[in-house]
Amino acid sequence: MTQALDATDLKILNELVANARIPVTELARKVGLSKTPVAARIRQMEEMGLITGYRAILSPLKMGMTHVTYLEVRLSDTREKALTQFNQAVRLIPEVEECYMIAGGFDYLLKVRSHDMADYRRIMGEKISALPHVHATSSYVAMEAVVEQNWISV
Template structure:
């Protein structure tokens, strides 16, 4: 994929939308210092080019009682492409798995799991994660507090 050329107006649009995705075009245009038409054209281009991949509500999981967060280092018995693909397809079906990252390091995957309690986490680990294809070993780290959780890097 080629790098897109984003100027200061594009970056300003992205910065503003990360904190207020429901801002009107008129207000967005005023904040970035352009008129409504060029602002709207830039927004459409950012959407068309996939820089903005969608809009969604940010839900506070703690308000829903989902305040138990665990990170799981997961090692595989087999890391050939077919095995990774089988694991990837299966792990996507577990609703408690919030993030999955293939890692270059001493283990193969890092998972972020969000549940209501330690007992819920233990059930997910025993009944689902441990039974995923080609899993050989897991190590769990329980988060005590989220100090910073951004959905987009602060570099924009």
């Protein structure tokens, strides 16, 4: 998909990633075009599905979610139906910030945000352990965020 994008499209995307609320007139000035073609390019990238939406990014720390735990999950069943059931259920847990299916010694890796260890224990006991087909888990508590990015430049 990025093959169809030119350097100006990439500049527009970088600016939008950095500040999705930038006025089109300011964005146009930054990329060296007038307002109309910039707006048309944005609309085209939205229609292509490259830009999927705009949202506010909240600070987990300011929200009191200072505790980060990475969690390995092993399932008792890895047939397609079980994977689908797990995927659907884990998406409903708001404290699960990220969830990846892994090829390796376990099935899923979750990033869980909580207020503190007691809150994490509650989330584990009430929500994660109750997910379909969970057989075993291993938790790794993060002590410090060394690199944490909300976006990747294009």
